[in-house]
Each structure stands twice: as structure tokens, then as C-alpha cells.
Amino acid sequence: MSKQVIVNALISAVTFLVLAGWLLGISMQAEPGGVQLVFAEPSHLHWLWGGMAAVFFGQLFLPNLFGKLRSGVSANKPSFKLPSMDRKGGNLIACFVLAGAIIWPFMVSRGSVDLATLTLIYVMLGLGLNVVVGLAGLLDLGYVGFYAVGAYSYALLAAEGWGFWTCLPIAGAMAALFGFLLGFPVLRLRGDYLAIVTLGFGEIIRLLLNNLTELTGGPNGISGIAKPTLFGLEFNRKLKDGGFDTFHNFFDISYNSQYKVIFLYLMALLLVVLTIIVINRLLRMPIGRAWEALREDEIACRSLGLSPTVVKLSAFTIGAAFAGFAGSFFAARQGFISPESFTFIESAIILAIVVLGGMGSQIGVILAAIMMTVLPELAREFNEYRMLMFGLMMVFMMIWRPQGLLPMSRPHMQLKQEA
Amino acid sequence: MSLLLDVTGLTMRFGGLLAVDNVALRLHEKEVVSVIGPNGAGKTTVFNCLTGFYQPTSGQIVYRGEHLEGMKGHLIARKGIVRTFQHVRLFKDMTVVENLLVAQHRHLDTNFFSGLLNTKRFRKSERSALEFAKYWLDKVGLTEFANRKAGNLAYGQQRRLEIARCMVTRPEILMLDEPAAGLNPRETEDLDRLILELRDQEDVSILLIEHDMKLVMGISDRIYVVNQGCPLADGTPEQVRNNPEVIKAYLGEF
Numbered sequence: 001m002s003k004q005v006i007v008n009a010l011i012s013a014v015t016f017l018v019l020a021g022w023l024l025g026i027s028m029q030a031e032p033g034g035v036q037l038v039f040a041e042p043s044h045l046h047w048l049w050g051g052m053a054a055v056f057f058g059q060l061f062l063p064n065l066f067g068k069l070r071s072g073v074s075a076n077k078p079s080f081k082l083p084s085m086d087r088k089g090g091n092l093i094a095c096f097v098l099a100g101a102i103i104w105p106f107m108v109s110r111g112s113v114d115l116a117t118l119t120l121i122y123v124m125l126g127l128g129l130n131v132v133v134g135l136a137g138l139l140d141l142g143y144v145g146f147y148a149v150g151a152y153s154y155a156l157l158a159a160e161g162w163g164f165w166t167c168l169p170i171a172g173a174m175a176a177l178f179g180f181l182l183g184f185p186v187l188r189l190r191g192d193y194l195a196i197v198t199l200g201f202g203e204i205i206r207l208l209l210n211n212l213t214e215l216t217g218g219p220n221g222i223s224g225i226a227k228p229t230l231f232g233l234e235f236n237r238k239l240k241d242g243g244f245d246t247f248h249n250f251f252d253i254s255y256n257s258q259y260k261v262i263f264l265y266l267m268a269l270l271l272v273v274l275t276i277i278v279i280n281r282l283l284r285m286p287i288g289r290a291w292e293a294l295r296e297d298e299i300a301c302r303s304l305g306l307s308p309t310v311v312k313l314s315a316f317t318i319g320a321a322f323a324g325f326a327g328s329f330f331a332a333r334q335g336f337i338s339p340e341s342f343t344f345i346e347s348a349i350i351l352a353i354v355v356l357g358g359m360g361s362q363i364g365v366i367l368a369a370i371m372m373t374v375l376p377e378l379a380r381e382f383n384e385y386r387m388l389m390f391g392l393m394m395v396f397m398m399i400w401r402p403q404g405l406l407p408m409s410r411p412h413m414q415l416k417q418e419a
Numbered sequence: 420m421s422l423l424l425d426v427t428g429l430t431m432r433f434g435g436l437l438a439v440d441n442v443a444l445r446l447h448e449k450e451v452v453s454v455i456g457p458n459g460a461g462k463t464t465v466f467n468c469l470t471g472f473y474q475p476t477s478g479q480i481v482y483r484g485e486h487l488e489g490m491k492g493h494l495i496a497r498k499g500i501v502r503t504f505q506h507v508r509l510f511k512d513m514t515v516v517e518n519l520l521v522a523q524h525r526h527l528d529t530n531f532f533s534g535l536l537n538t539k540r541f542r543k544s545e546r547s548a549l550e551f552a553k554y555w556l557d558k559v560g561l562t563e564f565a566n567r568k569a570g571n572l573a574y575g576q577q578r579r580l581e582i583a584r585c586m587v588t589r590p591e592i593l594m595l596d597e598p599a600a601g602l603n604p605r606e607t608e609d610l611d612r613l614i615l616e617l618r619d620q621e622d623v624s625i626l627l628i629e630h631d632m633k634l635v636m637g638i639s640d641r642i643y644v645v646n647q648g649c650p651l652a653d654g655t656p657e658q659v660r661n662n663p664e665v666i667k668a669y670l671g672e673f
Contacts, residue, residue: 285534289513289520297509302472303472303502304501304521304584304585305524307491410566410568411517
């Protein structure tokens, strides 16, 4: 083990301590003289030390482990091989994580599951925006607009009596359509200019929602949006008029409000897993490579016969579709939406997730989404100070790891071994 | 040898500046034709006009009987006219192989659903693309760097990769803009060999801008000389070398 690895691991551990210490390590106590900062209770500190140890040893051994796996594979392959999702090691880990994520909600409190559902929505949004910003390199500050389109599509269709699973693709398609429409005017723009126009687009959608009172209910929003059902089984205590049956009645168990929360969580998990699979495929398809090529050099793209128009529009469209899915799920989960939920700060948070996670990296985006939603919740006790900490954390992050938590790794293609 | 590309009266005007004035150019099948001239003579502008990056002010560009003027750059590239750039333009953050795969976009199965479902046809098309990429990597001697990021290659290797990236699009005309700039003498010799190989084995015609006279005189079938946007002379290397006007304007007295 080289010195470099140990130093790296140490730096990572200290970074973790500094980042998490703000939130977990100290707490505030109201005393007669005012608020005082004190060390948090031991249970929090244990988590902190445990996390530090995990980061340290993870950094120490993981690179080694992956290096071995990789070199072991490449030794005896006959020819070029496409990078594929089914690398043995990665797949196994993914299965474990997935199994953990499925079992987890049955063991924790309702609040945690609810928060996890929200996190999963952000994961989906982050992954979608990652297509536009991380892969295609198109800085989009109005992503929340597509999220809103998806949410309102579902809310309006559900009011007409449509079910969630029929509305989901429609909401995605609506958002994709808006992404496509936004794509046209910004085809010639790049960088800062593109950012400003997309920012405007997000605001236009929000203002439209606010002012089209007849359709969207204006600032009052839409309430009483139908919750998703499991093959027609509802999760309410009492059956709605004309409903098929309720979940607890059908399976003959006593009613528990937790079922609904867990169901929503599992649904979000399913959507996230689908998103990950689809984007993973996209990355390995010609279109995914074209997005990245466009990010790298538009002129070279053109000189090789790739149409920048098609590539850009497809990135906007597909990115927006994922926001639409996330939006319709969000509406279904909340049961109430209003333009308030789709302000610029949402766009900023989603963008922060992508940048923090590492542009283009999926695991990075997932980790960052978890960080961005869970940490502020953990730090609730700090009240208004938590946004300050949040900002500080981001600043430190950008100083120490400007490439993001887990920068994207290039697919590795096996080379021919001459006999 | 049939005529591939016939350019007549090509003129490019930027406001008051006449960058290219009435340039004519012909390229036949399996021919290496060079365009030479002092810096700022408008050589690269000619290239930009031919590949659709600029819309020429006037003039005709006819490729196999088809007019190309006013056509978009990526459409011209799809017709089989690709180019390299004076300053290497690789996809720097992508690996060497990926660069070659992107270039084969037109020849791949780009159907959205076949890719999403990873169908047999899709895998076959990807595999053949990889094989073809490998063929060209071998050809330009970059096989061992296949999984390196393109931006991390040495300069000479980047130049060769750029040529390979053009070649995997299966072009008919390859336009090289100063391919030898920044190469050492040995690399230039390799380039010399590579260009002739492209012409003789891969059946591409090559249009070349270059300042390295040894390279130009050695491999060109014909040479066009441009000076201050105007055509000055053209002919075989021998004719051009002995043309007094060319010597005065560009080559210098020996």
C-alpha cells in the first residue's frame, strides 16, 4: 500500500469530519444568557466517528480492490469488449444496496421513510438533470419548469379520474414536449447565455401556473390529488366512492397509515431504479456518446457528421422527461401542489446535486442527492443557521473536491491480447 | 481517375476583407492535392468553405455532380468529406476508443429502443464498430492507449487519433489542415507514410494544407498555391517548385 493511498484516505476522513461535524458534532442549547454551542450528545458523535472510520478504510482499500478486479478481468479476454452493466462486482454491490433499500422502510420510523421518498425524488431529478448538464454540457437553470409540468399534468389528469400509472408516461411526455420546445430557441446558445434563457423559461412556467387561475388554480394550487394505487387497491382507511377495494381490507389486515408511506417509498424506489437502468443504457448508446462529444467539442461533432441540433434537442427532451416522471410522482405523493413548490431554488438545489456529485457520474449524483436532502433535515435544530452551514459546506466542497464527490469514470474497454 | 471535387470561383468575403478570391480547385479519386501559401493566405478559409463551416460568398463547390455550397457542415460530412483541424479538436475527456465510436455514429444502430433493450442487432452493430475502431487504432499505432483519455495523449498521438477519427467515418475525401504542425521529424515521416497508405490502400483522396515543404513536395500529386486569398499557381510539385512567382511569394530563394 503506497503512502499516497494512506494520505488520500486521511484527507478524505478529515474532509468528512469537517463536513459532517458541522451538522452532527455540535448542537445548540438555549441558556439564560442566550444560545450556546455545545458538543452533541454521544450517540451523534458515535455516528460521526463511525462515518469517519468508514470513509478512511473505504478510501484505503476500495481503490485497491477495484484495481484488482479490473486487472483480473482484462488479462484473458479475447477481443474488444463493450463496457457493460453486468460487471460481476458492481452488480453484486448494486443488488445488496437494492435489497437493503427495499427492507429498510419496514424497520424505521414513518418520518424517515417519508424523507427517503423525498430523497428519491431528488435522485430522479438529479439523474435527469445530469443528462442535460453533466453529459451534454448544457447548463440548464430552469429544470424545475419541467418538474412542474410533470406535476401539474398528473394533478389535472388525476382530477379527470385518470389513474397514476396511465398518467405517469403522459406527464413524462408532456415534460419532454416542453423540453423539446425549450430546445429550439436555445440551439445556438452555450454556457452563460444558455443558463440565462433556461432560467427565464423556468420562471415563465412558474408565472404561468400562478396566473392561469382557471386551469391551475393559481397560487392556491391544486389539492386533493389522487394517491397512486396498487392495482386498484387504495391505501386509505375508507374506500373512496367507486374505488375497487382498500389494501388492508383486501389482504384482511388491520389498517396502518404506515403502509401508504412505505408503498410510496417503494414506488419511488422503483422509478429511481428504472431511471438508473435507462440512463445507464443511454450512456452506452450512440446517443449518449454523442451528448458527451457535444459537451467536449461542438465543432468537431459537426465535422464528423453529427447534427448538433438533434443531439441537443434529444438531451433536453430526455432530461425533461425524467423531470416529468419525478414531478408526477411528487404530485401524487404530496396530494397538493402549488407554484410555490417550483421556485428557482429547486432548480438550484438540483443543479447543486449534479455538481456536488460529480458531473456525469450517476453514483455521485445519488450520493449528493442523499446528502442534500438528509443533511438539512438532520440539522433542523440549528434553524436559520443551517442554510449558512449548507453554504459553507458547498464552498468547502468546491475547494477540496471541485470535480465532485465521485467524478465520472470512463468505461473501460478490454483490449485484444495477442496469443 | 474520375473527378471528385470541382471548386470554381470560390470567394469568401468578411465585411470589407476579401479572404478568398476566386479560387479554383480540382480533386480526383485517389489523389493527394496540397494547398500551400504564406500564413493568412486563406487556406483554412477555403477548407472552412468546403466543409460548410462558412457559407462562401460566391462560387461553386461540386462534389460528384452535387452542389455543396450552402449546405450544413454535418450534412457535408455525411456525404463523405471530413476534415481535421489546425488545432487538434478531440473529445478530450473521452477515451481514445470512445472518440472513434462517436465518429461512427452514422454507421451505428441509433434506434432508441434497440439500444435501450440492448437487442442482438444493437450489440452486433456496437461490436463491429469496436472492431473497426481497433483496425484504425492498429493502423495509427494507438492500440495500447485505447482506454486513455484522448486529452492525455502526446501531441503527435493526438494528431494521429484525429486522422483515425476522420477515417472511421469512412470518408471519400479527407482534408488535413496542417497535420505536421508541431510534429518532430520522425513523426512527420510516419505521417508521410500514413497519408500515402490512406491513398493507396483505403482509396481516399486527400486535400492537404501544410507548411512542411519536404512533406508536401514528397507526397503531393498536385499543388495549389494561394497568396493573399488569390490563386497564384498550380501544377505538379516540380512545376510549382520552379515557378518564379511562387518562389518570390512563398518558398523563398534557395
